[in-house]
Amino acid sequence: MVPPGKCDVRWRVVPVDGLHASGAGGSGTAGAAPSASLASQHGHPDEFDEHGARAMTARVLQRVLRDAGGFRTPQYNTTLYLNNMMFKDIACLEEFTACRTLHLEGNCIRKIKGLEKMTNLQAL
Numbered sequence: 001m002v003p004p005g006k007c008d009v010r011w012r013v014v015p016v017d018g019l020h021a022s023g024a025g026g027s028g029t030a031g032a033a034p035s036a037s038l039a040s041q042h043g044h045p046d047e048f049d050e051h052g053a054r055a056m057t058a059r060v061l062q063r064v065l066r067d068a069g070g071f072r073t074p075q076y077n078t079t080l081y082l083n084n085m086m087f088k089d090i091a092c093l094e095e096f097t098a099c100r101t102l103h104l105e106g107n108c109i110r111k112i113k114g115l116e117k118m119t120n121l122q123a124l
Helices: 038-042 058-068
Strands: 029-031 079-081 101-103
Touching: 058 079
Parallel strands: 029 079, 079 101
Antiparallel strands: none
């Protein structure tokens, strides 16, 4: 058991609206895919809180897109690999309106919220 306030990392696939989480997404994939550099996984020390969790900020998302070869314009990315990045909350994803698949496994997210504008989302 993880002490209260510490980051508890668990893996889980959650289908959105009854659809299967199949990994569909096509071109425009971005994020911490297996080929992404180790630097995108670790980040800067000021991005983490005292419990080891990272804030999902626009700066972090831009770096993830850059390191993974995604599109600089958020609206063009259809798949985001934000897994295993120690995020504590979902934030700054409003502009990713074309995103169909969002990978968030291996993070410290306790509540799924902030995905209202991602109307094309099929798998989480």
